[in-house]
Amino acid sequence: MNDLKKQIQAKFASIKGEFALAYKDLDNPSDTLFINAFTDFHAASTMKTAVMLEVFKQAQEGKFALTDSLTLKNEFKSIVDSSAYSLDVADDSEEVLYSSLGQKRTIYQLVYEMITVSSNLATNMLIEIVGAENVTQTLHSLGINQMKVLRGVEDSKAFGKGMNNTVTAYDLALLLEKIAMNQVLNVKACEEMRKILLNQKFNDVIPALLPQEVKVAHKTGTITGVHHDSAIVYLPNGKKYVLVLLSRKMEDFDKGTKMLSEVSKLIYEYAM
Secondary structure (H helix, E strand, C coil), X not given: CHHHHHHHHHHHHCCCCEEEEEEEECCCXXXXXXXXXXXXXXXXXXXXXXXXXXXXXXXXXXXCCCCCEEECCCXXXXXXXXXXXXXXXXXXXXXXXXXXXXXEEEHHHHHHHHHHCCCHHHHHHHHHHHCHHHHHHHHHHCCCCCCECCCCCCCHHHHHCCCCCEECHHHHHHHHHHHHCCCCCCHHHHHHHHHHHHCCXXXXXXXXXXXXXXXXXXXXXXXXXXXXXXXXXXXXXXXXXXXXXXXXXXXXHHHHHHHHHHHHHHHHHHHC
């Protein structure tokens, strides 16, 4: 483990930026590695996993059904002053929902789009029905104490005031561990959430250099200078581990992304 840590720190030092890592072997919980794991980072889209958990929780509580439909819209309220703002399709990784405004989608479909293609529109609609404060409250009830979900995406007034969603590598790892080990809600809900995470379409960090038979249930996040990935990794031998990689202030996004995928490979080789 010491050798692995030195190798990873050397990789981090090779790129201009700031990085964090949390690793835990889920079959041997004492086998962990944390680097800057308690440092707050802008959450980017990694917070969408927590939103998914809250949607499943409120569905389980009977507040709505995952099969209920919502009418697609593109107008949301800033948490600063309740003024209206809209999302720009050019800043979203998903476009189809924007051409379907006024049509209906099930809550489950919106969760699926939020995770697998990181739809900001789906995210904001879901946060509106579950409440950002409830997402954070649920996290805190699970002992995930530093992660904060304050708002939806592209609330520029809130961004200007520094009111951002934040995560730590440790907290994201803990959230994924609980989903992996059926320690939240019930087994069926955890299975369903894992299934959605396994269908992730952005695979250029944690899964990028791993063999095809390795299955990765994960959620990424990108904004300027930032590329995160947070994953449950399933090895062919039946073992599984959680890995979270966070970054910020990367001057060369592509080189940083490649370096993070190399760190993931080092962790995989160690775990094997």
